[in-house]
Amino acid sequence: MGSMLFLKLLVVVLGYFFGVYFFSRGFLLTRHALLHKSSCYDVQYPVSSSSPSGCWVKSKYKRAILLVVDALRYDFVASPKHSKKIYHNKFSLVNELLSKKPSNSMLFKFIADPPTTTLQRLKSLTTGSLPTFVDAGTNFAGTAIEEDNLIDQMINQGRKITFMGDDTWMALFPNHFNKSYPFPSFDVKDLHTVDDGILAHLYDELRSNSWDLLIAHFLGVDHCGHKYGPNHPEMSKKLHQMDIVIRIIRNVTKVMPDDTILFVFGDHGMTQNGDHGGDSDEELSAALFAYSPQRLHFEKENVQRVAAQLNLVPTLALLLDIPVPFSNLGALIPELFPDREDRTQAARVNVYQVIRYTETYLRNFHDSVLTERFSSLLKIFNNLEADELTVEKSLDIVHKVNSIFLDSWAKFHLGWMTLGIVTILETIVSSLVMVRFPDRAESGRLLFLKSLHFALFFWAVLARNESIPPVIGITLSIELTMHLHCLVGKLFTAVDNIRTMDWISLFFMFLHAISVFSNSYIVNEDAVVRYIVQAFFIMFFISTVRKYLAKQCGLHRFHCKTRKLTLFEWSKKNDYLNLTAFVTAGMVIIRCGVWYRRCREELVKCTMSLFLLPFGSLLDRNDKIIRMLVSCVSVWIIYIIPKRYLQDNGHLDGDSRLLVLVCKFCSKLITWSLMASWAYSWLAEEVPKMMENGLPLFFPRCCYAGFVLFFMFYLYDPLFTYTNVVDRGAKLVSVNVHFPIHSLHAYVKKNWKTFLTNSPTNQGKLVFVHGFKTALSGSLVAFIWNFTLILTLLLGDGTSFSMVCLLLISVILLRLNKEEHSVLPIIIFMVELCFHFFYAFGHQPTFAAIPWDAAFVGVPGNFKYLWLQTLLVMLNISASFVFVVLFLPMVVFTRDEHSAAQVTATDAQSRNCSMRIFTCNVLFLTVLGTKLFFCVLACALHRRHLMVWKIFAPKFIFESGLFFVTSVFMLIQFILLLRLQSRFCFFLQANKRYFSQDND
Incomplete structure (x- = not known):
């Protein structure tokens, strides 16, 4: 029976997976890539009667230096003079060159195309192609670039390349560099390894003649943003260090020939929280600074301009006289071509290269709609004479082609x-x-x-x-x-x-589900869910009052026909006070979720809580102390609540049992290691050298080791129920072994005196069955206990109190579940809890809010198995869903433990319990699937909406990811419960002699 139910549950999960896959295949399309390569013979200069002196145009520079400062936001360089912000006015040399040598330097606002993730930015900066939205998902899974690119073109022309810095380049361009000094880049908490490694080699390489293109990719600014945010003294130090690097390069180039050009630029910006990946102005706006010993332009003053990042590709290619990559859609930066004739020739070559790509693309992919859109533009271009292709006309055509392709790749x-x-x-x-x-x-x-x-x-x-x-x-x-x-x-x-509560619950469910059709409701979904959860508490309270009053009257209505029982009379009873206290506490706890609201770009007046800011970014010592105290107390509460439940029900009494000893040891090991890990990271903020040893990884690994050890013993025998037989001269009175757990416990409790006095010989045995009443629920709580501590570790110290809130709400839910409410409102309520605590754990459905820090909890930055780091990040994001799914069977168990129903066979009992848990699981997936269904409908309906890629598509991706993780853990939960039930049946059979009616 259990295996059949598991297969049916798997069928349901697969159905949703296929649905999401098919929708994603039509909604998240990637562009077609052309693997053609440009060569010197492709563009034979039809724009001029004279032959070019170089490959495509006359070379202006022989060598170039690309200094990539990851996350160099525009205002970090172009700062107001009198600004007091900690990250302003740190590039003193840049400002000096712009004012004293305006003809040799230029500063651009360097606009990136979303998604603003490093890997996609590097692909765009080397190929000149446009990334698509779905490409953001491959940010940490870099594979070699197959499209034509600047690096390949440099090699094909016999040029030499030296690289140093972010090892992402090595994955994109394997075996491409003549010299390379890569350093691990994935550990965002490491501010210095990459930068110091570059500085160790930079000066010598600058003075060497062994390169034509020198690339140095610094990561300190980006990592500082992730760890501290921009408003921190460490950011000031990092920006000042980059200014020193530029000064070193400038001093070296003074003694070099004038044929060298320096580009200093950021691949993207960062938000005020130090995040990136989205499309806010702060994330899209990077800085580009160009400098050369020879004259760059003939402007009387250096005007700050705007340039798209795509434009760097054709600009650099034509300045160095190498073929522009075949798939380039960028337009050159005309200001960097001071000679009018050179600028005109370069612009014409640029437009011919883009038109060539367009015609090849249309021939290869036979897109009739795209062909029609390009027909008029191609006709205009083909009718132009060479002399009519001015710089402005050429660049205008390139921009129009770029715009059409961008729209078509959103098809x-x-x-x-x-x-x-x-x-x-x-x-x-x-x-x-x-x-x-x-x-x-x-x-x-x-x-x-x-x-x-x-x-x-x-x-x-x-x-x-x-x-x-x-x-x-x-x-x-x-x-x-x-x-x-x-x-x-x-x-x-x-x-x-269907009861009234069922109708109201369905109304709340559909109200939440249809809210995804509004981008404003998605932005403020945390508030929507918070009100819905609080409304559920009120509904449960009113329903319980109505049931009690009806029960007192012996009727199924609110008013009694014979006498009227007032609410005041009932309020004197303890049940009323207890219920009121639980409901009030629940609403207050839910309200605490406001403290953990993560800001997103659309929330203009939002202020980030001190619990969500990186601990190192807290400059007020009192804030640090408050956060440390709250975190430590929260962890201790998370440890105590499940332990108290297990102790009160006798599950931890058997110290002679190995599983009990392992559970106690592992829970303590995880708890103390968790607190030690946080305490050490707090101390390391004061003494940075403490991060250099292995202790930051040691303590989290102790947590993982403790859980793995517990889980191994748990799989072998998950039951925390055991017998203790004492010779007391009395025989245990017969109890049918086929009774359900709660019936056996109730029978033993009621007839305990008979058990001691029944035997005339007074020579029987007294049998204590520890944890018998809560045999299944106790074992499940033991697993949740240890796993919750791991989730708390991944979530971080700031949100530990939010985990306490989730644990307390779960306790309140069990109390409400005793009132025998319909199972449907309970399930819908639990789904809403998942979404509420998704936001209360500091998450938002945006790429910029992805908690990358979780990937390095106990895992080094250069760890080669990215699947493990992906798992840690997914567990962080879906922590509330995972907890609630594991907790879901408690709804069935607690009802059984307070029920008086009996079943006549162990198989029937097992079937009944498994079936009800299966029903709860399927209902949970159905409610979650209904939300997913409306989410995909909203994306389909709003596919041409202005906010589709900013709000609706990220919401769909997060919704799908959460559903995937939830489904996987639901299957794991059901497998564990089947194992638990089989072990309990084995326990009953092994102790059958104590419960047999024939026992003498």
């Missing part, structure tokens, strides 16, 4: 999107059928159809054809029709059985 495949939407809808409907008609869900016809269309889905995935096989739509339509017919046929009967 959607409506067929795949529709298939994904219908697949998710069919999965929701089939899940309802499984819950409403469990016997029908096991029918051979349904299983056959599921197997058939899953096989077709796998075929579609592996084939990767643009067209959708018609048979998939046919089978999916048949199955959806069958399920709808089944549900509609029983609709009116089901409506009569």
Whole structure:
């Protein structure tokens, strides 16, 4: 039975996965890449009667230095003179050169294209192509660039390249550099390794003649932003260090020939929190500073200008006289070509190169819509004479081509999107059928159809054809029709059985689900969810009061026919006071989530809480002390609450049992290691040299080791229930072994005197069964106890109190669950809790808010297995969902423990419990899937919305990712529960002699 239920749960999960995959395939399209390479013979200069003196144009420079300062925001360089901000006015040499040598230097506002992640920026800065939205997901999975690029062109022309700095370049351009000094770049807490490594080699390489292109990629500014934010003294030190680097280069170039040009630029900017990845002005605005010993331009004064990052590619290529990369869509920067004739020739070459790419693209991919859009522009270009191609006209054509391609690469495949939407809808409907008609869900016809269309889905995935096989739509339509017919046929009967609380809960669920159609509601979703959760508490309170009053009257209505029981009478009872206290506490705890609201760009008046700021960025010592005290107390509470539950129910009494000893040891090890890890990181902020030893990694690894040790013993025998037999001269009275757990416990508790006096010989045994009443729930709490400590470690010290809030809300939920509310409101309430604490743990559905710090908790920055770091980041983001999913079976267990129902067979008991947990799991996925369904509908409807890539698409990606992690942990949860049930049945059988009626 258990294995069949697991397969059915797996079928539900796969249905959602396929739906999300199909929708993503139509919604998150990537552009087609052309692998053609440019050469000196491609553009034979049709723009001039004279032959070019170089490859494409006359070379102005022989050598170039690219100084990449990661996350160099524009205002870090172009600062107001009298600004008192800590990151302003640190580039004194740049300002000096701009004022004293305006003809030799220029400063540009260097605009990046989103996504502003380093890997995508480097690809764009070397190929001249436009990244797509979905490319942000590969930021840390760099593979070699196959498209034509500046590095390949330099090598093809026999030029030599020296590189030093961020080792991401080595993944993008393997075996491309004549000399290379790469340094690990992934550890965002390391501010100095990369920068100091570059400085150790930079001076010698500058004075060497062994290079034509020197690339130095500094990471200190970016890492400082991630660790401290820009408003920190460390940022001031880093920016001053970069100014010194520029000064070194300038001093060296003084004694070099005038054929060298220096570019200092950032690949992106950063927010006020030090994050990047999105498309806010602060993230898109980087700085570009150009300097050369020879004259750069003939402007009387150095005017600060704006340039797109794409424009660096054709500019650098034409300045060095190498072919512009084939896929380039950038326009040259005309100010860097002071000679009018050279500028005109370079602009004409640029436009011919872009038109050549356009025509090749249209021939290869046969896009009729794109061909039509380009037809008028190509016609205008082809009708122009060479002399009519002025610089302005050439650059205007390049900009128009760029704009058309950018729009076309946002094209959607409506067929795949529709298939994904219908697949998710069919999965929701089939899940309802499984819950409403469990016997029908096991029918051979349904299983056959599921197997058939899953096989077709796998075929579609592996084939990767643009067209959708018609048979998939046919089978999916048949199955959806069958399920709808089944549900509609029983609709009116089901409506009569739905309670008022169910209707209200469904209203809240759909209210939250449809809010994703509004970008304003997505931005403020944390407030929406907070009000919904608080409304649930009020609803539970009112429902409980109504039930109590109806029970006192012996009726099912609020008022009694014979007498009226007032609310005042009931308020004198302890039950009322307890319930009121729990509901009030729950609403206050939910309100505390406001303290952990992470700001995003759209929240203009938002102020970040001191609990979410990097600890090192707190300049007030009192703030640091408050945060340390709150974190330590919170961890201790997280340790105490589950431990108290296990102790009160007798699960930790058996010190002779190895599992109990391991659980106690591991929980203490994780707790103390967790606190030691945070304490050490706090001290390291005061003494930076403390970070150089291995202790920052040692303590988190102790936490991981403690959990792994506990989990190994838990898998072997997860049961925290055991017997203690004492010779007391009395026989234990017979209890049917086939009773459910709660019935056995209730029977023993009621008849304990009989157990001691029943035997006339007074020679029996007294049997203590520790943790018998909460056999299943206790074992689950023990697992949650240790895993919650790991989640707290990953979330960080700032949000530890928020984890305490989630734990307390779970306790309150168990108290409310005793009131025998319908299971549907409880499930919807738990889903809303997931979303509330997603925000209360300091998250937002934006790329800039991804907690990259979690990837380095116990893991070094140069760790080669990125899947582990990805797992840590995903666990951080989905911590609330993982906790609630693991906690979900407690809804069933606590009801069993307070119920008086009996079952006559162990198999039937196991089947009943497994079935109810399966039902809760499927309902949970259905509620979550309904939100996912409306989310994909919103993305499909708003695919041309101005905010589609800024708000709707990130929301869809986060929603899908959270659903994926939730589903995986739900499968793990169900496997653990099946293992737990099998071990409990084995325990009953092993101790059958103590419960047998035939025992003498």
